[in-house]
Amino acid sequence: MAPALINAIIQDIIRIPYPIFFFILFVGVIASYRVFGSALSLLYKFTYGKKTNFAKYGARKGGWALVTGASDGIGKQFAIQLSQKGMNVILAARRKEKLDEVAAALAKDVEHKIVILDVSDPSHQGWTDIVELQKELESKEQKISVLVNNAGVSYDFPTPFEELTQEKSDQIIDVNCKAVMRITRIIMPAMLARKNGLVLNLGSCVGQIPVAYLAVYSGSKGFLKYWSMAVGQEAKEKGVQFENLNTWFVSTAMSKIRKATWDVPTADDYVRHVLSYCGQGHLSWTPYPSHALFAWIVDNVASRRQAMEWFWNSQKAIREFALAKKKKKMEEARKAAEEAAAKA
Ligand SMILES: NC(=O)c1ccc[n+]([C@@H]2O[C@H](COP(=O)([O-])OP(=O)(O)OC[C@H]3O[C@@H](n4cnc5c(N)ncnc54)[C@H](OP(=O)(O)O)[C@@H]3O)[C@@H](O)[C@H]2O)c1
Numbered sequence: 001m002a003p004a005l006i007n008a009i010i011q012d013i014i015r016i017p018y019p020i021f022f023f024i025l026f027v028g029v030i031a032s033y034r035v036f037g038s039a040l041s042l043l044y045k046f047t048y049g050k051k052t053n054f055a056k057y058g059a060r061k062g063g064w065a066l067v068t069g070a071s072d073g074i075g076k077q078f079a080i081q082l083s084q085k086g087m088n089v090i091l092a093a094r095r096k097e098k099l100d101e102v103a104a105a106l107a108k109d110v111e112h113k114i115v116i117l118d119v120s121d122p123s124h125q126g127w128t129d130i131v132e133l134q135k136e137l138e139s140k141e142q143k144i145s146v147l148v149n150n151a152g153v154s155y156d157f158p159t160p161f162e163e164l165t166q167e168k169s170d171q172i173i174d175v176n177c178k179a180v181m182r183i184t185r186i187i188m189p190a191m192l193a194r195k196n197g198l199v200l201n202l203g204s205c206v207g208q209i210p211v212a213y214l215a216v217y218s219g220s221k222g223f224l225k226y227w228s229m230a231v232g233q234e235a236k237e238k239g240v241q242f243e244n245l246n247t248w249f250v251s252t253a254m255s256k257i258r259k260a261t262w263d264v265p266t267a268d269d270y271v272r273h274v275l276s277y278c279g280q281g282h283l284s285w286t287p288y289p290s291h292a293l294f295a296w297i298v299d300n301v302a303s304r305r306q307a308m309e310w311f312w313n314s315q316k317a318i319r320e321f322a323l324a325k326k327k328k329k330m331e332e333a334r335k336a337a338e339e340a341a342a343k344a
Pocket of ligand 1: 068069070071072073074075092093094095098117118119120121149150151152153154175202203204205247248249250251252253254255
């Protein structure tokens with residue numbers, strides 16, 4: 001049966017006129033190269049790929065890394081792991097007590113500085129502190145050669161655009177976009193002058209796929225991706241590497257996912273992957289293997305429309321769950337208030 005079928009197919013192929021046959025072959029080879037080539041390059045990256053050597057950024061030789069949003073989640077892990085790689089670290093965020101805790105967890109053989117900075121406020125004293133700190137380091141022939149633009153904010157829970165306040169929209173754009181450009185403007189010129197530097201921008205899968213009910217957050221990460229890649233191309237030939245990190249879910253306060261799984265890593269595990277393979281010339285890449293698999297499926301197998309539907313359905317479910325939880329909490333608070341009033 002099988003050989004007869006194969007024979008019939010071959011007979012049919014032989015009957016196809018040559019120009020059409022070669023056209024189909026050409027299209028097939030290109031499509032296979034795109035799909036399987038990208039899959040193989042992913043596999044290679046996470047198995048035999050070159051590991052990052054932070055010596056080129058001055059690890060243990062006076063090189064500094066500045067991490068925004070270093071008080072929690074992914075940023076905290078960047079600070080700790082960069083210190084373990086021998087980078088001195090500048091920790092920036094709003095919550096001093098949290099930054100002190102992170103500072104205590106840094107490797108003991110590196111230096112650190114803490115800058116209290118609200119990145120959403122352009123007039124905040126922290127901006128001047130960073131400029132002054134950079135001048136002070138340069139005067140000692142030290143350098144900020146790694147910048148991790150990590151501070152970010154998202155929605156409290158999925159919300160239709162018309163229900164999101166203008167204040168919340170502004171906060172998301174201020175933190176996720178404007179602040180990233182502001183801090184990059186401060187740090188980048190010295191990197192360009194030295195022809196050495198690495199800028200990691202915390203992108204998101206919602207910047208790869210437009211996600212309904214997270215419209216402003218999704219738009220902010222879409223902006224970040226395109227801005228990062230475009231500036232990255234300009235900076236690359238001047239010796240400075242920009243990378244948009246396409247991040248899917250990571251177990252942190254922002255994602256509200258407490259339990260890590262194969263597809264939702266801990267911040268610790270996620271950052272370990274970033275720091276193992278960054279600085280290799282990719283303008284945008286997906287650092288965690290399971291995230292990379294999803295990103296590959298979205299790029300090569302599913303259509304964007306399908307991906308948007310999947311995300312929207314999951315956001316609808318999360319919204320329903322969050323609204324039910326909110327309602328339950330309000331009900332409990334109302335009952336408690338009634339009981340207290342009855343006792344009084
Ligand atoms: N977790 C995920 O699943 C996920 C997925 C994709 C992308 N990302 C991106 O990864 C980055 C880190 O997220 P995360 O999950 O680690 O979030 P997180 O645990 O909520 O931490 C956010 C960090 O940003 C800082 N921050 C927020 N607003 C700030 C402001 N106005 N000024 C200064 N710092 C501010 C916070 O510090 P203070 O409150 O002390 O200021 C905190 O250290 C974000 O850019 C996020 O968009 C996360």
